[in-house]
Amino acid sequence: MVLLLTVIAVFFPMAPALAASVASELAFHRGVVAFAEDQLEEAREQFQIVLAEDPTDVDALHYLGMIADADGKHDDAIALFRRALALAPEDADLRFDLGATLLEAGRNQEALEAFEAVLERDPERARAHLFAGIAEYRLRDYAAAVPHLEKATELDPDLGREA
Numbered sequence: 001m002v003l004l005l006t007v008i009a010v011f012f013p014m015a016p017a018l019a020a021s022v023a024s025e026l027a028f029h030r031g032v033v034a035f036a037e038d039q040l041e042e043a044r045e046q047f048q049i050v051l052a053e054d055p056t057d058v059d060a061l062h063y064l065g066m067i068a069d070a071d072g073k074h075d076d077a078i079a080l081f082r083r084a085l086a087l088a089p090e091d092a093d094l095r096f097d098l099g100a101t102l103l104e105a106g107r108n109q110e111a112l113e114a115f116e117a118v119l120e121r122d123p124e125r126a127r128a129h130l131f132a133g134i135a136e137y138r139l140r141d142y143a144a145a146v147p148h149l150e151k152a153t154e155l156d157p158d159l160g161r162e163a
Helices: 002-011 015-038 040-053 058-070 074-087 092-104 108-121 126-140 142-155
Strands: none
Touching: 002 108, 015 040, 015 058, 015 142, 058 074, 058 092, 074 092, 092 126, 108 126, 126 142
């Protein structure tokens, strides 16, 4: 047995790294399934396995942020989203989720800035208009809120009920 391990180590020096990568990949997919099934603690554990191997995995950070948000731990979620955005500043979905969490946390100005950044890249994103309008409304800038809410309803008539 020792001889076999020695042969593998000599001829396949990447074997441990590949095994770790496979384990991380499996953990990621287990985490996605657990998240989809609302098994948040299991999902959290799986994504933490991913981050233990690669602390720069943006998707694992994003999921952990969504899990923290679902648990009502807004400050943790915001920190995770910001950590992921530092690695992937162009990720509009990540920035949108940051904005939504900031809005939930009552940090309306920061939320508005996040939604405006999303809308710069995707001006047709209805939900970003809706949430930007809500942030403007909470900031008591009603004149700025109305166009966002109208645009959200124009882009997605079902959002009219929320607006």
